[in-house]
Amino acid sequence: MYDLIIIGAGPAGLSAAVSAWQADLKSILLIERDRELGGILNQCIHNGFGLHLFKEELTGPEFAGRLIEMLKDTDVEVMSDTMVLDINGDHEVSLINTHGYQKVQGKAVILAMGCRERTRGAIAIPGSRGSGVYTAGTAQRYINMDGYLVGKRVVILGSGDIGLIMARRMTLEGAKVLACVEINPYSSGLQRNIKQCLEDFDIPLYLSHTITDIKGYPRVSQVVVSRVDEKFRPIPGTEMTFDCDTVLLSIGLIPENELSRAAGIVIDPRTKGPLVWENMETSIDGVFACGNVVQVHDLADNVAAEARKAAVAAARYVQDNQPHTGELTVKTAGNVTYTVPQRIHLPVTDKLVEISFRTNRVFGQCAVEVVDKDGNAVCRFKREYITPGELQKIAVPGKLLEGREEYLTVKVTEEQK
């Protein structure tokens, strides 16, 4: 019997393992399906990681390396090259590796399976089915780990961070990136990546545009890009044709929750991740979740912070589980598309309750407001700038939630000038 079983050893799982050890859980099993630990960090060779967690700018492999070093100072048991087949509500985990099939029992479980990329099928791009269409992360793995440049003339669909990072990487490796095409009127990547990955190399970003045709077989030879209206419908007559051999898709990530669903964990259709309490506990007692399996983050540092929260809560659950007496639901209004957590245990035991969320449009000077069910303001946070591409975070003092009932609402309002 383990105190804690952690599924996935990317940034979330590694951080959770180290944090759970520091929180005095002494029998921890960390399971990873790849041969090595680190998850996606191993192929993210660019820098920009670690500014919050380690106070210096690291590459992905360095960030993973730091966590793996910290893990070496613990007695956390690691099973790599191991696939989890099933988890159940009694914290029993079935797994398989070269030693065969086995079941392991935990007092608590942390889900840290991360996410995967949306593919061409998810958005149904018309056109031929020639080779040369890759998700950005797949291309990233080919180029950074296998040394295989996937193409010479590239059009990138979607302005997610991986696509932007790949625009720079492929340019440096001698490919010509012709355009980055984004259907929304705003970029979905970090602004710094627009600057250092596109503008640095004079790669045009076409907002409110999408790919309406892919031509060429057996290899992609052209794509057609059209402007779209406010309902994302292509506008006839606006077509531009690019001669290219490669299309990279950076059109979003989907939390990988097959195990969670099969276990009967409630999934929030907005995040496509488990619905969680403020301590990252899912709808099944003693099963926690963190990182991109819960919500898609922009930064590995934020994943690590969320993993720490889950680990501390899992330790508390194993060591001294205090049943809660009430709950608050977190609702959204206006342009807020979701929150994590979706529910808060009462009474609140932590000084601060962190709530992260995204909006569906850009805001300039604005305020994030939390109101209770009677419309009374709980708290208010001023913001200079909010964009859908960047995960927002507020920290609500626990004291302000005392006596609130049923639900809270999080909304963003434009500041009156």
Place this chain on the structure above:
Amino acid sequence: MTELICIGCPRGCHLKVDEQNGYAVSGNNCPVGAEYGRNELTNPTRVLTSTVRITGAIHSCLPVKSSGPIRKALLMEAVKALKDVEVASPVHKGEVIVRDIAGSGQDMLASRDM
């Protein structure tokens, strides 16, 4: 006056740099922004990350990064200088793979053990 997005951290501050006034930076929330804003208009630099071939390792590429920022104009030349570099496993994190890359004064270092 030039407007820039700071690339010093994910916050991405909206900077304004006043060329007429000694490249004074406003809109930054920390000293990194002030330095970046000034440098970007006088001597823009970037940290370079790339890969080199490695034999006898778990993967065929070893990630590398420059020991410090390199002048932007030298980036392409630096990447070219990495093209034919091949190392043999084991390599340790921080090991120098190429010294003084493209005459930039910076070394290319291994980003991980492999």
